[in-house]
Amino acid sequence: MTSAPSSTAGAGAEMPALAEAVARRRNFAIISHPDAGKTTLTEKLLLYGGAIQQAGAVKAKGEQRKVTSDWMELEKQRGISITSTVLQFDYAGSTINLLDTPGHQDFSEDTYRTLAAADNAVMLEDAAKGLEPQTRKLFEVCRMRRIPIFTFINKMDRPGREPLELLDEIEQELGLACWPVNWPIGSGDRFRGVIDRRSREVVLFQRAERGRQSQEQILSVEAAADSGLVEPELLESALEELELLEGAGADLDLEQVHAGELSPVFFGSAMTNFGVRPFLDAFLELAQRPTARSSSEGPVDPLRPGFSGFVFKLQANMDPRHRDRVAFVRVCSGKFEKDMTVQHARSGRSIRLSRPQKLFGQDREVVEDAYPGDVIGLNNPGMFAIGDTLYVGPKVEYEGIPCFSPEIFAWLRNPNPSAFKSFRKGVNELREEGAVQVLYDTDPSKRDPILAAVGQLQLEVVQYRLENEYGVKTRLEPMEFSVARWVSGGWPALERVGRIFNCRTVRDSWDRPVLLFRNDWNLNQLREDHPELELSAVAPVVSGVEPIAL
Numbered sequence: 001m002t003s004a005p006s007s008t009a010g011a012g013a014e015m016p017a018l019a020e021a022v023a024r025r026r027n028f029a030i031i032s033h034p035d036a037g038k039t040t041l042t043e044k045l046l047l048y049g050g051a052i053q054q055a056g057a058v059k060a061k062g063e064q065r066k067v068t069s070d071w072m073e074l075e076k077q078r079g080i081s082i083t084s085t086v087l088q089f090d091y092a093g094s095t096i097n098l099l100d101t102p103g104h105q106d107f108s109e110d111t112y113r114t115l116a117a118a119d120n121a122v123m124l125e126d127a128a129k130g131l132e133p134q135t136r137k138l139f140e141v142c143r144m145r146r147i148p149i150f151t152f153i154n155k156m157d158r159p160g161r162e163p164l165e166l167l168d169e170i171e172q173e174l175g176l177a178c179w180p181v182n183w184p185i186g187s188g189d190r191f192r193g194v195i196d197r198r199s200r201e202v203v204l205f206q207r208a209e210r211g212r213q214s215q216e217q218i219l220s221v222e223a224a225a226d227s228g229l230v231e232p233e234l235l236e237s238a239l240e241e242l243e244l245l246e247g248a249g250a251d252l253d254l255e256q257v258h259a260g261e262l263s264p265v266f267f268g269s270a271m272t273n274f275g276v277r278p279f280l281d282a283f284l285e286l287a288q289r290p291t292a293r294s295s296s297e298g299p300v301d302p303l304r305p306g307f308s309g310f311v312f313k314l315q316a317n318m319d320p321r322h323r324d325r326v327a328f329v330r331v332c333s334g335k336f337e338k339d340m341t342v343q344h345a346r347s348g349r350s351i352r353l354s355r356p357q358k359l360f361g362q363d364r365e366v367v368e369d370a371y372p373g374d375v376i377g378l379n380n381p382g383m384f385a386i387g388d389t390l391y392v393g394p395k396v397e398y399e400g401i402p403c404f405s406p407e408i409f410a411w412l413r414n415p416n417p418s419a420f421k422s423f424r425k426g427v428n429e430l431r432e433e434g435a436v437q438v439l440y441d442t443d444p445s446k447r448d449p450i451l452a453a454v455g456q457l458q459l460e461v462v463q464y465r466l467e468n469e470y471g472v473k474t475r476l477e478p479m480e481f482s483v484a485r486w487v488s489g490g491w492p493a494l495e496r497v498g499r500i501f502n503c504r505t506v507r508d509s510w511d512r513p514v515l516l517f518r519n520d521w522n523l524n525q526l527r528e529d530h531p532e533l534e535l536s537a538v539a540p541v542v543s544g545v546e547p548i549a550l
């Protein structure tokens with residue numbers, strides 16, 4: 001920790017340190033479909049940072065669990081990873097923040113929010129499966145935010161689809177141009193390694209027993225041909241394909257990469273740790289460092305001397321022994337220091353941040369300082385909401401984080417009136433945390449909340465947590481809707497169209513009208529009948545207004 005005064009904006013001597021810290025930081029999230037190998041890749045990446053000693057620590061079975069983010073009882077029971085954590089490690093002179101996202105598809109809403117804090121995304125594909133549904137969904141969020149995307153085609157040690165076909169799929173279906181940084185030699189049983197496109201070196205893959213690491217051997221193309229380790233026809237065909245790619249003419253244009261229009265592509269096998277180091281090295285070279293972010297005052301440069309950041313995730317009861325609540329803040333500008341007094345943009349209040357934490361899976365340590373691109377955990381005594389800005393110096397307020405369109409709806413009933421206080425507390429806190437969206441009937445006498453979620457498991461988690469953390473047993477009554485649309489013009493716009501059919505009108509937590517439909521067909525019918533009614537699948541971002549509490 002430096003001795004600079006903590007809450008002054010911009011002591012001149014700090015600037016070079018800030019610039020240096022920003023220059024060395026790279027932050028990213030992995031987007032993938034369950035089973036593509038995200039946990040395996042994460043674990044291998046952490047090995048390079050010396051963050052964990054032993055492969056298997058991220059997702060080890062039984063007693064070995066150490067760095068696992070599966071901290072919640074339900075997660076343990078189900079063997080799934082629900083919540084996101086942040087892993088920071090140093091490698092080759094860089095400080096890397098890996099924003100871990102939940103793997104289960106029901107939790108994509110949480111993943112969406114994590115992507116709001118990410119500067120880069122790694123799109124992980126299974127070479128045998130190519131693009132899968134959750135990857136496509138998450139890709140759309142990256143595209144919306146113009147996040148640079150690095151593609152890692154995994155499981156090359158197993159029979160997979162043709163590399164050219166996989167790239168074609170990405171280009172055609174996602175409209176994302178690809179620039180392979182390395183190119184595979186053979187595949188499946190005959191996978192022999194990759195050729196680095198820029199250095200023309202061959203990285204040889206040596207098959208090891210399942211679970212063992214592949215030894216990395218780097219040779220020139222000529223030496224590889226002479227080595228007897230690669231069949232000449234496989235090497236030749238890989239070189240021919242590389243020629244074809246060169247012939248297509250595109251350059252590795254960093255501006256395009258950083259605009260999210262061109263994806264550097266890597267081939268490898270996370271399980272055998274093949275191609276992970278070359279990927280990490282190239283990623284550090286090509287990835288976007290923390291950049292300016294949009295705010296009410298225009299773009300805010302990370303080198304703005306005063307600290308600023310926003311809350312992208314809230315989590316209650318991470319450690320059941322302490323029943324605490326943590327707000328995850330992405331640092332966007334300036335240097336953050338322990339004990340700093342910051343402004344809370346929404347309420348206008350000053351807050352002293354005395355026990356900021358760095359989270360590493362289940363472990364925590366108190367943070368002395370943090371820089372743009374880092375994530376810190378703040379104890380949250382109910383003060384912070386998702387999207388809130390904290391700052392020092394002149395006021396800034398970052399753009400909010402949109403909620404995503406729910407697809408599952410259910411009344412949440414509390415059969416025991418004497419537990420109403422705990423029920424209300426639980427529902428309000430879980431909504432605030434973003435565990436679920438909460439809607440209400442337009443008739444104020446019907447007080448029971450309607451839970452709206454992206455996936456069924458999300459509702460189960462809410463019920464489970466209400467019981468375990470707030471002591472209330474609840475009942476879910478499913479509603480037969482699958483589509484929600486926000487009315488852009490609010491209540492006046494809805495009143496202007498008069499009576500509408502085959503949909504139910506409810507209010508969201510900000511008293512805005514939301515229409516629920518059984519299916520797309522009913523939605524389209526309304527669109528045809530009332531083309532003037534502007535509808536949005538995503539809840540408009542609110543700032544400065546307190547939500548309705550139950």
Ligand code: G4P
Nearest residue numbers: 034035036037038039040103154155156158269270271272
């Ligand atoms: P996820 O987090 O994306 O859901 O995937 P995870 O890493 O858990 O990997 C899913 C399965 O794919 C695991 O097998 C894992 O070992 C395997 N896998 C990951 N990378 C590779 C790879 O490069 N090559 C091959 N052949 N397999 C890979 P599992 O049988 O489900 O679990 P485990 O018994 O191996 O732990």
